[in-house]
Amino acid sequence: MYFGKVRKPVSSRVPPNQNVTTAFPVLHYGNVPYYSDMQEWSLKVFGEVEKELSLSYDEVMNLPQTEYKNDIHCVTGWSKLDNVWKGISAAELAKIAGVKEAAKFVILHAEEGWTTNLPIDDFLKETSMLAHTHNGETLTPEHGFPLRAVIPHLYFWKSAKWVRGIEFSESDKTGFWEKNGYHNYGDPFKEQRFSWD
Template sequence: MGSNHRGEWERDMLAAGRLPPGQSLTLKSPVLHVGSVPIFRPGSWDFRVFGLVEVQLRLSWEEFSNLPQTELSADMHCVNGWSRFDNNWGGLLVTELMRRVKLRPEARHVMVHGENKYTANLPIADFLRPTTILALRHDGEPLTAEHGYPLRLVVPHLYAYKSVKWVRGIEFLDRESPGLWEFNGYHIYGDPFKEQRSSS
């Protein structure tokens, strides 16, 4: 795409309300993460839902990958300033996962746990949005290892540091608690349209 066409597309996305302030368009799939890319071992992999739930849930890879799946299209906005539009994600909607989980009344927040001790926090209302998906595929293909294979949470309306790669667990809490990047100065909520990049 030439610079003129790219500039026109950015203006169109801005006019449509899809390009947050301070962001620029990318057609690539930038790779950013903490630590090394983990090795996926399907025989020992599991996914857990725990914390303030009536009964904890543990799923093997086979069990998880056989749950009902959906495709959806969503934009992605990185706190570092790039936006990638019309990503096609395939996987398990969080609303579908929650059909199997009964929350305790005091549950208010979510801590998402990934490999390499990565964590990110979300208010429960954001986690439960119909566009939040536990993705196994991107643009029709299985996720690549560097983009979170086998499982990545995608929270399209917040900065991508909330879209945790290599997800292994969801913990429900009664209070807000910072995850890894939030603890290190990133904004606790991370709304790209309000440019909530840092806690300061």
């Protein structure tokens, strides 16, 4: 299924103090994971859910797939417009796991213990997904293969690469960059870059 939207003029799509690029810059903390055997990879969905999940790569790829076109905005100042992502909608994963009413936040767990946090309503937005493909190409390891979050309405550090776990939580738990001075929410149109913004 493809969810397209009538596009706004570029000037209204680019947040303050962002520069549009056609490149796809690579920014991350820590090592880039490379998987020689996808049998070693799994995605866990846990916390405030009726049914905890541990999904293999093949099981993830066999879930209902969706495509979405959006713009992304990095806290370092670049924006990339009209990205087409393919993957699993965040709401679909939540439905399969049966998220409990007690869940108010989502903590994304990535390789090397990296985490980021967001309110559950942001995770469940129609535009939020777990993507394996960008603009028709399988994600490269540098961009998050085999699975990365895409939460396009927030600064792109909230779109964790190399996702291995999705935790539904009753309480907020600040992630790596949030503990190191980044804003807890990260709305690019409000320039919520740092904790003091």
